[in-house]
Structures are given as structure tokens and as C-alpha cells.
Amino acid sequence: MMRKVMVTLAIIGFAFALLPLAFRAGVQAEPGALATEYLETAPRELGAANVVTAIVVSYRGFDTLGEVAVLFVATAGVGAMLTRKRLGPAAVGRRKPATEVLRTATGLLTGLIVMFGAYIFMHGHLTPGGGFQGGVVIATAVLLNVLAAPESHLAHGVMTAVEALSGAAYVAIGLLGAFLAWGFLDPRVMPTGSIGSLVSAGTIPLIYSAIGLKVGAELSGIIEALKGDRP
Amino acid sequence: MSVMAFIAGINPVAASGAVLVLVGLWGVLSRPNLFKIAVAFSVMETGVNLVILSVGYIRGRTAPILDSAADARSASARMTDPVPQALVLTAIVIGLAVTALMLSYAVRLRTGGGDSSIESYGEEKW
Amino acid sequence: MAIDIAIIVAGAFMVASGIGAIASKSLVVSILLSGGVSLAASVVFLLMGAPDVAMTEAAIGSGLTTVVFLYALARSRQADDEDSNERLEAPASRSGGSK
Numbered sequence: 001m002m003r004k005v006m007v008t009l010a011i012i013g014f015a016f017a018l019l020p021l022a023f024r025a026g027v028q029a030e031p032g033a034l035a036t037e038y039l040e041t042a043p044r045e046l047g048a049a050n051v052v053t054a055i056v057v058s059y060r061g062f063d064t065l066g067e068v069a070v071l072f073v074a075t076a077g078v079g080a081m082l083t084r085k086r087l088g089p090a091a092v093g094r095r096k097p098a099t100e101v102l103r104t105a106t107g108l109l110t111g112l113i114v115m116f117g118a119y120i121f122m123h124g125h126l127t128p129g130g131g132f133q134g135g136v137v138i139a140t141a142v143l144l145n146v147l148a149a150p151e152s153h154l155a156h157g158v159m160t161a162v163e164a165l166s167g168a169a170y171v172a173i174g175l176l177g178a179f180l181a182w183g184f185l186d187p188r189v190m191p192t193g194s195i196g197s198l199v200s201a202g203t204i205p206l207i208y209s210a211i212g213l214k215v216g217a218e219l220s221g222i223i224e225a226l227k228g229d230r231p
Numbered sequence: 232m233s234v235m236a237f238i239a240g241i242n243p244v245a246a247s248g249a250v251l252v253l254v255g256l257w258g259v260l261s262r263p264n265l266f267k268i269a270v271a272f273s274v275m276e277t278g279v280n281l282v283i284l285s286v287g288y289i290r291g292r293t294a295p296i297l298d299s300a301a302d303a304r305s306a307s308a309r310m311t312d313p314v315p316q317a318l319v320l321t322a323i324v325i326g327l328a329v330t331a332l333m334l335s336y337a338v339r340l341r342t343g344g345g346d347s348s349i350e351s352y353g354e355e356k357w
Numbered sequence: 358m359a360i361d362i363a364i365i366v367a368g369a370f371m372v373a374s375g376i377g378a379i380a381s382k383s384l385v386v387s388i389l390l391s392g393g394v395s396l397a398a399s400v401v402f403l404l405m406g407a408p409d410v411a412m413t414e415a416a417i418g419s420g421l422t423t424v425v426f427l428y429a430l431a432r433s434r435q436a437d438d439e440d441s442n443e444r445l446e447a448p449a450s451r452s453g454g455s456k
Binding site for chain 1: 240242290324339
């Protein structure tokens with residue numbers, strides 16, 4: 001009873017804190033000065049058609065580097081938490097084999113899904129999408145394979161190698177920007193090209209591809225760890 | 232007509248996000264099951280993302296992506312604010328990793344012989 | 358204005374499935390409803406002109422998060438089954454338990 005009163009009081013307090021935000025702030029008429037600056041200079045300076053990508057990869061690239069690091073730490077935490085040594089041998093169960101339909105569809109679709117993921121992160125500077133979305137699509141292909149063959153395991157060495165190499169490539173391209181252009185993660189190491197073509201926007205497509213591979217490997221690692229039965 | 236005026240006066244994205252935050256908070260505070268708490272956190276996280284993104288909502292403007300048809304100067308006057316979008320984009324991915332970490336703690340407690348209810352850990356004070 | 362009304366409808370759907378997710382007795386139902394919250398949120402993101410965020414939310418929020426929750430729940434159920442088997446077999450210590 002006491003707890004219910006406390007919960008109600010906490011919710012009412014939060015409601016009062018959030019009320020002006022929801023009902024009084026209203027909708028802006030114009031973007032702020034910073035946003036207008038980004039909208040006008042990002043296509044001209046960097047040659048990126050998608051301004052959100054330009055902000056994520058270049059203007060706030062350092063943020064994204066930190067975010068990828070947080071993702072790595074969380075994945076490592078999930079993996080460390082759910083090893084068989086910690087859970088004991090009892091955690092190994094027998095799994096039902098997948099149906100014929102699922103196995104055939106997996107064989108047909110895996111290549112297409114991976115190709116779609118690569119398409120999304122390579123075109124991140126032109127269309128909606130980018131490394132994070134493409135990485136998730138690749139992780140979906142891995143999930144499909146895990147569902148089709150529950151007893152199999154991911155090649156752990158390959159996953160670790162992809163993750164480490166793409167992370168190193170990300171930092172290396174960023175450092176190239178510091179030495180050859182105007183700062184860390186500056187994409188103008190390569191010519192920016194014309195807006196709308198695949199090879200444009202300097203190193204933005206390369207950086208986003210590295211992010212896509214890293215995110216895909218990490219999310220696949222999370223799925224594999226939560227599935228269990230890891231040797 | 233007054234309904235229309237009310238809708239025009241509020242920010243609909245912020246309103247739904249704020250209510251969703253309250254729903255998630257209710258779940259976090261009132262449910263004992265650890266998995267239910269994780270579900271409530273993910274609902275709350277969606278609400279927080281909506282509230283952040285509501286700052287960049289501008290009526291009648293399109294996505295901040297240039298198409299080849301329009302020239303850059305006139306196109307930038309038709310686009311919404313891209314900065315909150317870039318922030319929320321990374322927050323969503325982090326949210327998945329944090330949810331997975333939360334769930335692996337819950338699984339670990341459960342397989343270690345513990346209980347899924349948070350009430351059983353009441354005496355473990357620090 | 359039409360977009361505002363559509364956002365409010367999607368928001369009402371989100372709040373309803375959020376309340377359902379918290380109030381439901383079954384964990385599977387609440388996991389699926391929280392996936393529904395994310396799906397409606399991605400519609401809102403698309404309506405307000407944020408297709409990048411909408412893609413991320415649709416793929417992660419309503420796709421992978423649901424899968425991660427269901428795997429974790431399955432792991433926890435598995436532990437439950439082993440627990441109850443041990444409890445059945447250990448105190449009785451009869452040989453040849455059925456399972």
C-alpha cells in the first residue's frame with residue numbers, strides 16, 4: 001500500500017516535470033543557427049547529400065567513435081556474463097532441429113540480406129541509412145542462420161578479426177584526416193566529388209562501411225552469446 | 232475547431248514521448264519481475280528518444296537529405312533540424328546493447344539459482 | 358496538420374501498447390507489445406522527417422530487441438526446467454527418473 005502511494009507520487013512528480021515540455025513548448029518554426037549552418041555547409045564542403053550522415057560521421061565523428069566503443073564494451077559484458085564456465089554444464093540443452101522451409105529459405109536469402117546490408121552502409125551518404133542500419137541488417141542474416149542451424153556456432157575467430165580490423169580501420173582513416181586534411185575524422189582526405197554519385201563525400205563511405213562491419217559483428221556476437229551453448 | 236487549435240499549439244511528438252516516459256516509469260517502479268523491468272526500460276527509452284527528437288520537429292519540412300533535383304541553397308530552407316536525429320541514431324544502437332546487458336544479468340541471476348523477482352534481493356543491502 | 362493528427366494517432370497506439378506491455382500477465386505478450394511500441398515510434402519518426410532514425414528504430418527496436426528478449430526468456434525458462442528436474446530427482450534420490 002505504502003509502495004503504491006510512493007509510485008503514484010513519483011509518477012505525478014515526473015508528469016509535472018514533463019508537462020511544460022509536452023504541452024507548452026510547441027513546435028519550432030525555424031531550425032537553430034547550428035542546424036542551419038550544417039544544412040548549408042555540409043553538402044557544399046563535404047559533398048554529402050545526407051546531412052545526418054555528415055553530422056554522424058564527420059562533424060560529430062568523435063561522438064560516434066565513443067559510441068562504437070560503448071557498444072564494444074557492452075558486447076564484451078554480455079559475452080563475459082554468459083559463458084558456459086559461469087553458467088555450468090547444465091545450461092546445455094538439446095534443441096529442436098529447424099524445419100525444411102526455414103533451412104531452404106535461409107540458404108536462398110542469406111546472400112541477398114548481406115548484400116542489402118552492404119548496399120545500405122555503402123550508400124549512407126546518399127540515401128537514408130548507413131553503418132548502423134546496415135550492420136543490423138547483416139546481424140539479421142546471422143540470426144536467420146542461427147535459427148536454421150541451432151547446433152552450429154559462429155566462427156569466433158572470424159568475428160573477432162572483422163571487429164578488430166574494422167575498428168582499427170575507423171581510427172586509421174580518422175588519423176589520416178588529422179594528418180592530410182583539417183582534423184581528426186575529416187573526410188576530405190579524398191576528393192569530395194559531385195553530390196549524388198557513389199564515390200563522393202571523401203572518406204565518409206569508407207568510415208561508414210567500417211562502422212557497418214563492426215556493428216554487424218558486435219550484434220551477431222550478442223545474439224550468439226544469448227543463444228547459449230557456447231563452447 | 233478548438234481541437235484543431237489545441238493540436239496546433241502542442242508538439243505532438245513531445246506529448247506522446249512524455250506519456251510514454253511516464254508509462255515506462257510506472258512499469259519500472261511497480262513490476263517485480265526483472266524481465267518486465269527490462270521491457271519497461273525499453274518503452275521508456277523509446278519515449279526519451281521521441282522527446283529528444285521532438286526538438287527538431289518543424290511543421291511542413293522534409294527530411295535533411297538533398298536530392299539532385301534542387302540546388303543546395305533553396306533546399307536547405309525546406310529541411311528539418313538534423314542535429315537531434317544524429318544524436319538519437321546512436322542512442323538507439325546503444326539502447327539495444329544496454330538492454331542485452333541488462334537481460335544477461337537477469338539470465339545470469341536466474342541460472343545461478345536466484346529468482347526473477349526483484350523482491351527476493353531485498354535483504355542484500357549495501 | 359494532417360501529419361500532426363497522424364502522429365497523434367500513432368502516439369495513442371504507442372501509449373496503448375505500452376500500457377498493455379506493462380500490465381500484461383504474460384511475458385511473451387509484453388515483449389511483443391513493446392516491439393509494437395517501437396514499430397509505431399518508427400512510423401512517427403518517418404512522419405516527422407527523420408527516415409534515418411526510422412530505419413534504425415524499425416530494425417533495432419522492433420526487430421533485434423524483440424529477438425534478444427525472446428532468447429533471454431528462453432534461457433531463463435531452460436534454467437527453470439533444469440531447476441525443477443533437480444528438485445524432482447535430488448530429494449527423492451530414486452534411480453530411473455523418467456526425465
